[in-house]
Amino acid sequence: MHEMGIAEGILSSSLEAAEGAGALSITGVYVTIGELTEVSEDALQFAWEAICPGTLAEGSVLDVTMVPATSGCADCGHEWMHDRYSGAQCPSCGGWVVMLRQGREMKIDSIDIDEESDA
Amino acid sequence: MKVDIEKRILAANEELAGSNRELFADHGVFVLDLMASPGAGKTSTILATIDALRDRYSIAVIEGDIASKVDAEKVRAHGIPAVQINTGGACHLESAMIRRAVDTLDLESLDLIIIENVGNLVCPSDFDLGENAKVMILSVPEGHDKPYKYPNIFQVSEAVILNKYDTMSVFDFNEEEFREVVKSLNGQVPVFPIAATKGDGVDAWTEWLAARIDAAKREGSR
Numbered sequence: 001m002h003e004m005g006i007a008e009g010i011l012s013s014s015l016e017a018a019e020g021a022g023a024l025s026i027t028g029v030y031v032t033i034g035e036l037t038e039v040s041e042d043a044l045q046f047a048w049e050a051i052c053p054g055t056l057a058e059g060s061v062l063d064v065t066m067v068p069a070t071s072g073c074a075d076c077g078h079e080w081m082h083d084r085y086s087g088a089q090c091p092s093c094g095g096w097v098v099m100l101r102q103g104r105e106m107k108i109d110s111i112d113i114d115e116e117s118d119a
Numbered sequence: 120m121k122v123d124i125e126k127r128i129l130a131a132n133e134e135l136a137g138s139n140r141e142l143f144a145d146h147g148v149f150v151l152d153l154m155a156s157p158g159a160g161k162t163s164t165i166l167a168t169i170d171a172l173r174d175r176y177s178i179a180v181i182e183g184d185i186a187s188k189v190d191a192e193k194v195r196a197h198g199i200p201a202v203q204i205n206t207g208g209a210c211h212l213e214s215a216m217i218r219r220a221v222d223t224l225d226l227e228s229l230d231l232i233i234i235e236n237v238g239n240l241v242c243p244s245d246f247d248l249g250e251n252a253k254v255m256i257l258s259v260p261e262g263h264d265k266p267y268k269y270p271n272i273f274q275v276s277e278a279v280i281l282n283k284y285d286t287m288s289v290f291d292f293n294e295e296e297f298r299e300v301v302k303s304l305n306g307q308v309p310v311f312p313i314a315a316t317k318g319d320g321v322d323a324w325t326e327w328l329a330a331r332i333d334a335a336k337r338e339g340s341r
Contacts, residue, residue, distance in 0.1 A: 002211055002242035009128040021122050031128065038241050038271045084270040088306040096306045106128040106245070110121050 006039060006106065007047035011057060014111050018056050023113035026057040030112075032065045034105040036084060041066065069103025132246060136214040139221065139249025144339065146226035149332040150234065152212075152248050154272060155256035157238030160282040162190050163315035164256055165233050169199055170318075171325040176230035176332065181220045183212040183237045190235060200224060211242035214249055231332055240269040251335055258283040259290050263297035266304055273304045277331075278311060280324055285314035 010031055018026050029048075033039050041064050048062040071087045072079045075095035087103075089096055127133060143150050155161045162182075169178055179200040182190040191203035202220040204212065217234065224232070234250065236243040244253075255276040257265055260283060266273045273279065279301055287294070298310055309327060313320035 002209075002245065005209075005213070006128055009131065013124055013126050013128070013130070017122050017124050021120070023122075036271060036274065038245050084274070085300070085303045088303055098306070108124045108126050108128050110123045110125075113120055113122055115120055 003039060003043040003047045004051070007044060007051050010048070010062070010108050011051055011055065013108050014057055014060075015055060017111055018113050021113055021115070023056060023115060025114045026060045026111050027114060028061045028063055028112035029057065030063045030065070030109040032067055032105050032107045032109055034067050034069065034103040036069050036087075036100075036103040037106055039106065065109075067102055067105055070101045071098045071103075072101050073098050129246070132214050135218060136247035136249040139214050139218055140251075142221070142226070143232075143249060143251070146229070147336055147339075148226055148229050148232055149335045150232045150248075150250040151328070152234045152236055152243070152250035152253045153256065154236045154240070154243045154253060154276070155238065155258070155282075156240050156261060159238070159256045159258040159261065160315050161235050161238070161256060162193055164280060164282060164313070165194065165235060166197055167313070167315045167318060167321045168233065168325055168328065169194075169197055171321050172231065172329060173199070175329065177228055178231045178233065179224050179229050181217065181232060181234045183216070183235055185209070185237060206237060210237055210239050211246050212236050212248060213246055217248045230336075240265065240272050244272040244275045252277045252331060254278045254280065256280040256282050257297075259286050259292045262290075263293045263300075266297065266300040270304050273301055273308075276305065276308065278309050278324070278327060279305075281310055281312045282315050284312040284320060285317060 014026055014029050052058050068081050069087055070081050073090035073095050074097040076093040078090055078092035080091055090098055153161055180194045182201055182203045185206050185208055188203040191201040194201035202223055204216050204220050253276050255272050311324040313324055
């Protein structure tokens, strides 16, 4: 249950960007999470609701995009999408030298804000 | 209005982990992040590793626990410097905690720092501490099905220690299936069966570790 620390990371980056843009409030926060991480979306939403009150992000919507894992084979160049158990060996040539292309992301993409000029 | 951020969520932790990694490389210290469940034998494995390598390397230990200093005291009783971190409830170590602990050690005199992470098969796997290698321990009584349930930790580990191997006969542990699942998760990762409290199998594990330490020293950094 380390989603609280992750939520805090999202909030601090969001607040920094919002303050830099002169926001009155943050209405939405967009994040991308790889399916190979140990992040649970439910727990992350729960943590988000717990830490936002009293900040510019109070009442904001946390929009989580989960991305599936994709790997590429160093031997034959084959690329494939996979779950946790089918990423270590190339399904095309049987090679073991594979590179994970995506699936371990923990990224904050953007925020939606209300600006002072709108107020 | 939309404001682009495009930043890693754990950027603060990762930046400090990178700074830790540079600090360790500058001092020629190899750092091992050892992860496992509570009771898997992390401290026993550390003590066995110290006994095997203390003549070749100067070693210190950083102990991570939610509370208490019993582990650090066990290591100090072995004549090895130990720093206890109490996370006060947090389920994993982060790079800032490691930095504070490292600042109390004499890095120049050390070759190897072993970090004993908080007992947990989930959270430690997502946090970079600036280590050279993450290694995990699974103990036989926990069962061969654990890689199905906690895959991430098996994927980020560069070696898997299978501890309490001497209890194999009393537990229904299917080693062949275990090795197959681990292979499906993490390719050619080595699996080292050991009985830490008896010393069985410890040599193969510590030779692997010694080879990694020596390789890191030759490269001068990770």
